[in-house]
Amino acid sequence: MITTRLRTLLVFPLAAALVAAAVGLPAAQTFDGEPDPQPASADLAIVGGLLIDGHEGPPLPGAVVLVEGDRIVAVGSRDELTVPDGAEVVDARGMTILPGLIDAHVHLDILGHSDYQHWHGRYRDGRYAEIMAVSTRQLLMSGVTTVVDLAGQPDALGEIKARIESGELAGPRIVASMGWITNWSDGQVARHHRRSHTVNVRTVDEARAAARTAIAQGAGIVKVHTGLTEAQLGAIREEADAAGIRITGHVGNRDDLLMRIRAGQDGIEHLGLGAGRGPAIAPDVLQGLVDEGTYVIPTLIQTAIQGRAVEWPDWRDNPRARALTPPDIWADIRRSIENPRRFGYFGGALRVRRIDEMGAKLRQLHDAGVRLLVGTDSGTPLNFHTDATWQEMDLMVSYGLSPMEVLAMATRRNAEYLGRGGELGTVTRGKLADLIVVDGNPLLSMRDLRHVVTVVKDGRVYTP
Ligand SMILES: [Zn+2]
Known part of the structure; x- marks a missing residue:
């Protein structure tokens, strides 16, 4: 910023005047404040x-x-x-x-293990806090001082937040959604690995109650998943507004996305954007995102990892994550990723260069003026907390965004999104x-x- 650079010249008033003259501005207007x-x-x-x-x-x-x-x-x-x-x-x-750095989308209860059912089966009963003590340390030591946890188990999150805030554990500031709100079939809920902290609703009143419960548990953001109606989202929106917090989450098809933009969902996670696969985002979607000021959290790295992990297996033994993970848990993670092709999401990533399609969408969103943020989905398969944030930022730059803007997304803009711009995000x-x-x-x-x-x-x- 010009003002900061010029501030350094304040001790030399003549030099400051010369610089001001050189940039064609009256000296008095070149400073927005005193040093x-x-x-x-x-x-x-x-x-x-x-x-x-x-x-x-x-x-x-x-x-x-x-x-x-x-x-x-x-x-x-x-x-x-x-x-x-x-x-x-x-x-x-x-x-x-x-x-x-601020990461707008992490999962503190997972550490890169590639089999969600195995992982949550092993840790669901009383062991999430143990895992979160690892993930929070990994994130802080990687320069991430604030995270947004989207869909963690409320008791474990409450415990880990308290231990970090007391100084007992080293970890980032946590803004948590305390589970997520869905409108799924009974079978879908029963099969889901996060079923123990999925709040499934069928009515508007249930949606409102779910948001109130999350907020009472300390939620600093509300995470919604698929299936919700416009009326249910409206009730959640009212509760979130009363608490002064954001709503973010997944979307389904294009009609669902357009409805959520209308209903005031603040953040859209991932780059599906209701458009299905392919490099282009529909004009009405782009216009809606711009008009409503909706944020998009692309999570490019999650997709990039899936392809790379299959092509270049050494990626699976990330030394930074290994160094900060208890050996028995690391052995479990390593076993899960010996054969990543057995998981559908890895195979799908290889079939097409999905990451390049996402890069094209990123540019399209950026050039249209959509508000983009840095979030990584860290903790998902092979997407280690130790590296996700810089990798996401590096991908954004490789697809044409300027480094300065990407740094601002991971700091000031994320802080503003969280309503914490007054105390976080800039030096x-x-x-x-x-x-x-x-x-x-x-x-x-x-x-x-x-x-x-x-x-x-x-x-x-x-x-x-
Ligand atoms: Zn996620």
């Missing part, structure tokens, strides 16, 4: 990195970020800010400082101190996000 004042004290200082602050302006070289308690108290350059005595210093020279004075330091520069290569060397969440420092 952050020097605080007398700070607990933590991140010093010397290139700052990409989430606002999508030019990055700030030689940045200093000062943190006190759980808050950012000053952001500026080394010319403007000094490190108060007693502050812990994180040396970020040669590296990049970013807001903590700004007064916001919660969620930051990462990356060895490299994701504007040059999104893959550098693999090399997270420091994670700060709520002002607390973690070294992956």
Whole structure:
């Protein structure tokens, strides 16, 4: 952002005036605020990195970020800010400082195992919290400081949230849907691996009650699945509005999608978009998404993984996920993926280059002005929490989106979607101190996000 870069020149008023003249603006209009004042004290200082602050302006070289308690108290350059005595210093020279990443679609109760029925059969009874302690650690150590869990078991989520918030466990901030709401046949519910936390409804009153229950359990978002009627969605919408939270979820066919856009479903998960397979999204769908400001969470990586895992089996022994998974659970995951072709979703991914079709849809949505976010479906088969987020972002760039915009989707725009833009998503004075330091520069290569060397969440420092 021009304003941040110019701020560094504030200590040299003449230089600032010259820069303002060079960009053709009166000096007084080139600044949208005063530089952050020097605080007398700070607990933590991140010093010397290139700052990409989430606002999508030019990055700030030689940045200093000062943190006190759980808050950012000053952001500026080394010319403007000094490190108060007693502050812990994180040396970020040669590296990049970013807001903590936000993943808008994860599953904390799964770790990449490829047989859902086996996995949930093994862990459904009282063991989900054990799994979530692993997935949350994997995510935080990968630079993800806030996650949206869509369809986890409420008791386990409540327990893990409390343990993270108390500082007992290292993990991201969790916004959870607390199960999901469906309108399925009895047989469909009985067969589904998430049947223990599927709330199936048949009437408008039941839909309203299901939303109220999830919210009472602490839901920060409502997840809906297929089969719901417009009236049922309307009741859920009213409850979500009363709680000030979003509704997101899957959609069925094109008519269902158009109905959900009309009914005010905020987020559409995955890129099916009611269009079936094929590279193009119908014009009425695009127009509806734009007119209603509906968000789309493409989850490209989930599809990309399915094809790659079959073609290149080494992918299955991801060393980063292995290192952060208890050995017995990792052995179970490895066994499940020895023969991925036995699972329909892997075979289907190979038959056509579905990922390229999705890339084309991504560009179509982007160019039409649809609001896109970064979410990964991490935890699904071979889609490991340790790598899903940077891989999704890398795919978005490979299909033509700019790195700066994709970084904003994974930070500021996700925070705004969650109604948390006032305290998360950018490196700004007064916001919660969620930051990462990356060895490299994701504007040059999104893959550098693999090399997270420091994670700060709520002002607390973690070294992956
Ligand atoms: Zn999902």
